[in-house]
Amino acid sequence: MQRLLITIDGPAGAGKTTVSKLLAERLSYIYVDTGALYRGIALAVKTSPVPVSIDDEKALQNLCQSVRLHFENGEKGNCLMLNGMDISDQIRTPEISMLASAVSAKTVVREYLLDLQRELGRQKGAVFEGRDMGTVVFPDADLKFFIHASLKVRAARRYEELRDKTKGISPKAVEKDMEKRDHNDSSRKIAPLRPAEDAISIDSSDLTGLQVLERMLEYFPRQYTSTSTLVF
Numbered sequence: 724m725q726r727l728l729i730t731i732d733g734p735a736g737a738g739k740t741t742v743s744k745l746l747a748e749r750l751s752y753i754y755v756d757t758g759a760l761y762r763g764i765a766l767a768v769k770t771s772p773v774p775v776s777i778d779d780e781k782a783l784q785n786l787c788q789s790v791r792l793h794f795e796n797g798e799k800g801n802c803l804m805l806n807g808m809d810i811s812d813q814i815r816t817p818e819i820s821m822l823a824s825a826v827s828a829k830t831v832v833r834e835y836l837l838d839l840q841r842e843l844g845r846q847k848g849a850v851f852e853g854r855d856m857g858t859v860v861f862p863d864a865d866l867k868f869f870i871h872a873s874l875k876v877r878a879a880r881r882y883e884e885l886r887d888k889t890k891g892i893s894p895k896a897v898e899k900d901m902e903k904r905d906h907n908d909s910s911r912k913i914a915p916l917r918p919a920e921d922a923i924s925i926d927s928s929d930l931t932g933l934q935v936l937e938r939m940l941e942y943f944p945r946q947y948t949s950t951s952t953l954v955f
């Protein structure tokens with residue numbers, strides 16, 4: 724059976740990660756979290772021994788060229804490695820979320836990650852999650868989805884994820900951050916967050932991850948979703 728390349732785009736907190744992982748698992752495909760790559764660059768900026776201003780294109784370009792960023796299958800699953808160190812946990816803070824959104828508006832960063840992402844997708848058999856997967860990185864993807872939900876629902880979900888890990892966090896602050904990030908990600912000049920023309924849109928506000936997955940599977944050619952290949 725031909726291996727597919729599937730893209731899942733949408734705003735933060737829409738449930739993309741859950742359904743992307745579920746889908747990749749069902750199809751035995753690789754799952755690529757491209758937001759993690761932008762977060763990796765943000766962490767590299769934050770921890771650089773030489774201070775890097777994100778408004779300094781040359782410095783950002785040098786930084787991108789000097790970092791080693793890749794995914795590795797470790798004990799805890801798929802880990803993001805930066806210069807040989809597992810940074811999977813460090814990139815999940817509100818500060819890195821905002822910085823990732825800011826660096827993702829920079830052309831040099833997007834160009835650097837474009838090549839890396841296309842290389843990862845070369846052999847297909849992959850589910851790519853991000854903001855511009857269906858519009859820019861893989862315009863010829865076999866199936867494109869755009870998962871969205873109301874700001875209230877998305878912020879509540881993100882608050883639940885963060886409340887035990889982040890001291891002093893409040894639902895209001897999470898919602899405000901998310902609104903700002905939505906604005907940054909959708910209004911930037913290059914590769915803004917938007918559905919591809921041929922993307923299938925799914926509103927996940929009132930759906931569980933499994934329900935979203937079921938909706939998505941309706942769009943797959945029959946041979947990919949027959950009960951002999953999929954077990955619910």
Ligand code: DC
Pocket residue numbers: 735757758759761762820823824827828852853854855856904908
């Ligand atoms: O999916 P995430 O929240 O981990 O992504 C972090 C930031 O990275 C997000 O605010 C925008 C940016 N991003 C992007 O611009 N393009 C992508 N394909 C993925 C993420």
